Amino acid sequence: xxxxxxxxxxxxxxxxxxxxxxxxxxxxxxxxxxxxxxxxxxxxxxxxxxxxxxxxxxxxxxxxxxxxxxxxxxxxxxxxxxxxxxxxxxxxxxxxxxxxxxxxxxxxxxxxxxxxxxxxxxxxxxxxxxxxxxxxxxxxxxxxxxxxxxxxxxxxxxxxxxxxx
Numbered sequence: 001x002x003x004x005x006x007x008x009x010x011x012x013x014x015x016x017x018x019x020x021x022x023x024x025x026x027x028x029x030x031x032x033x034x035x036x037x038x039x040x041x042x043x044x045x046x047x048x049x050x051x052x053x054x055x056x057x058x059x060x061x062x063x064x065x066x067x068x069x070x071x072x073x074x075x076x077x078x079x080x081x082x083x084x085x086x087x088x089x090x091x092x093x094x095x096x097x098x099x100x101x102x103x104x105x106x107x108x109x110x111x112x113x114x115x116x117x118x119x120x121x122x123x124x125x126x127x128x129x130x131x132x133x134x135x136x137x138x139x140x141x142x143x144x145x146x147x148x149x150x151x152x153x154x155x156x157x158x159x160x161x162x163x164x165x
Contacts, residue, residue, distance in 0.1 A: 042093030055111025
């Protein structure tokens with residue numbers, strides 16, 4: 001195998017191994033959680049589809065901050081446009097012309113966004129939204145990378161034993 005191809009495969013394998021470790025290590029930060037931004041475009045340009053956000057579960061949201069709320073249709077990440085005296089939050093996507101139709105109760109808040117990591121969440125989105133082929137590919141990638149790295153060595157070892165005999 002050529003050196004350039006071998007280096008490319010090794011880098012790809014390192015990324016496949018390092019990605020889950022890096023993402024998992026972020027979960028060790030106390031009172032924080034991760035969320036992948038859906039590919040709706042409602043928060044562009046602040047957040048784009050595939051961005052991974054780190055949220056604080058202990059911060060009280062303020063007007064202008066980005067929060068994640070749980071709704072019947074799933075999680076939504078939008079900016080706080082207004083907070084009513086009763087504590088309900090009026091949210092609005094940055095790219096949306098009008099605020100969301102219904103305010104959200106404070107109990108629906110999952111976290112306040114404190115950091116966004118561009119494009120890091122694409123594998124997570126692919127697993128959640130992709131076809132079965134994409135899901136199998138994302139899950140099988142680490143095993144395929146390991147096989148590509150290990151199998152040629154096994155072949156060389158077998159041929160060395162055969163040559164020596």
